[in-house]
Amino acid sequence: MPMSDRITEKLSILADAAKYDVSCASSGSDRKNNNNGLGNASNGICHAYTEDGRCVSLLKILLTNHCIFDCAYCVSRKSNDIKRAAFTVQEVVDLTINFYRRNYIEGLFLSSGIFKNADYTMERLVSVAKKLRTEHKFNGYIHLKTIPGASDELVKEAGLWADRLSINVEMPTEKSLALLAPDKNRADMLKPMQFLKDAIIQNKEEKKLFASTPMFAPAGQSTQMVIGATPETDLEILWLANGFYKKFNMRRVYYSGYVPISNDNRLPAIGTPVPMIRENRLYQADWLMRFYGFKVQEIVNHENPLLDTDIDPKLSWALRNLQLFPVDINKAGYEVIVRIPGIGIQSAQKICAARKFRRLNSTHLQKLGIAYNRAKYFISSDTEFEKKDWHPNQIKSFILKEGNSKYEANFSPQLKLF
């Protein structure tokens, strides 16, 4: 086989195996190109979108899909009969540099199956990043997966070269992890998360004292869990995510709707639809926690352990709390306005700025670009606004009649029954 075919084949195998890790973020770093080298990591650009609508920002590949573990939900598991391949360190470096120079990518997201043992694998991931930074003066974005069980020294070195590190928690509960990934245990995941959190804080402190302190994982750490492979509720998932944000200063928690890849009877059968709507609702809930000032218990709680699939979590919250509405758009504070269904962060800011000039009425609001047909049930300003005492279910059905969701095409037949 000619050299170029071999590398093409490797790329197809090792990109295919890496694609189930949904993170492709390349933002949150501020690495500059001040050594007259190649690239910077401060933009977070999506260079392409896959046909399934996900952002392609990084070259996301595995170093190898050989693995000594047997996690049931993973295509690379030891017992799976698939083609195996492995890149050399140099091959990954060359691909990254050449893709980057052509403006295909923001950088590299490198993960790997575990070959031999955790440290042996981690060492190779680290050497790719080191080579890029030192030999090629590469300042683009690098995200390295931390292999559970790798030594603190290697994790620390990874942080010196990478912008972001991640350890996937994989399953929302320990019980599910024990069921599906018998080789793994949660302590091996939480320990490096804690280690990284401390190292990042320490680095920030040192930076304050000495400007020359080298960067350490400037884009922080993230994690991912698989959704819908196991029976956890959204309550369990979001409370865990909330804990990650609070306890480990996690930058992002990713939710990956399980794509059935196996006939293992511990898992949903092949052909079961990917829970894309649920995944989307979890992301919306996650945004509400991170940017809209919602507490996790306002979104999911013991009375409402599941997110609605037919409406978004902000609308659900508003319908459960109609006593807080209508909100006076001309008087209420920004934090209150931003909670109104149909009004996003930018619209809320515009409203607060524009109302200083004159009282806003419904015509103004429509021009400002809010989703007025949704918001109108929750706001008041002057007599123009409808002030009927609708029942939550009535409002919901009015809004649903108007809705056209970008995920509609993927509503599975089962979901349509609701």
Add this chain to the structure above:
Amino acid sequence: MTVVVYDGSFEGLLTAVFEVYEYKLPQPFIAREAATTGSLFGETHTVITNAEKSNRVYQKLKAIISAKTIKQLYDTYLSEIKEIENVLLRFIQYALQSNFTIENDYTKADVLLIQQTSKKVNREKHRMKAFVRFQLTKDQLYYCIIQPDYNVLPLIGKHFKERYADQRWLLYDGLRKYGLYYNGETVEEVQMHFEADLNNEQNLATLHDEKEELYQQLWKQYFSSVNIQARKNMKLHIRQMPKRYWRYLVEKQ
């Protein structure tokens, strides 16, 4: 009505604004040279771009509106939308008349339009940062031909210079017939006509670096490998990558 003709440059536009006041031009209507066919119903006033006059308008604007809004005026100008000059003129007139800051007065049509137009121009700028695909020539020049909806080259040069500081590159706007060339030290505006050569496959093969084809293939391979068939959602895909951009994209060829 007075048709105020300027040369299409931003400096020229600011000079025109200055002269609207200087000569107290009645019912001014600013238009680009190329866009005017002469006025049927009034006078024509021709503006000669003048650095001092434009700078005086600029300084005045700086005194009464924020740097962010001045940037929005510039971005809006780059949209090249028909008659946008007059929206800008009315905005400036409104700002000069008012003894309060008007830039957030979004219920005024011109204010809102400028905010929205600058947002559109910026979206196009981001798309160009994202969708440019450089191709490498034998003499190690990375080039890409783009056809942006708005004139965004002036907005993206800095980004590409900072990012690709160690490689020579050329970005060419095929619609507006000019480009930016980075020689390894500075970015220069260049005028040239070279599309004829590049439309021909054979020319390309002789022009390209020997590895160019390989990396294009690898990128296509990558793009198709990361797709998850079970999650396919073309509606969303096309909204994110509108078809008019596909012509730049190696992975869409």
